Amino acid sequence: MWIVYASIGLMAIALVMLGVSLMKTVKATRPIINDMNQTVASIQTRMDKISSEANQLQETQGEIQGDIEYKKTTITNTIQEVKRTPEVLKGFLSSMKK
Secondary structure (H helix, E strand, O other), rough: HHHHHHHHHHHHHHHHHHHHOOOOOOOHHHHHHHHHHHHHHHHHHHHHHHHHHHHHHHHHHHHHHHHHHHHHHHHHHHHHHHHHHHHHHHHHHHHHOO
16 A cells, blocks of 8 residues: 555656746746747838838839830820921921912
């Protein structure tokens, strides 16, 4: 019967030792976990900033493309009018001769 009591006592001691080592482990890892959380938060902030800048870049790119298209159209119209100039001058000169 004394073997049962010794086994129960040994189990109680083992559970106490397990609890103590678990508490030490939690205390030792808490600062590491806090550092990791801060690092993750910092990375998330940077990712949000990069995402915001990427969106702003896309908007600016769209504005630039629109501006280029407008200027291209304007120059094309100007060139077409310049090409028509000799015909207009011929018409003007012929009307002056009449």
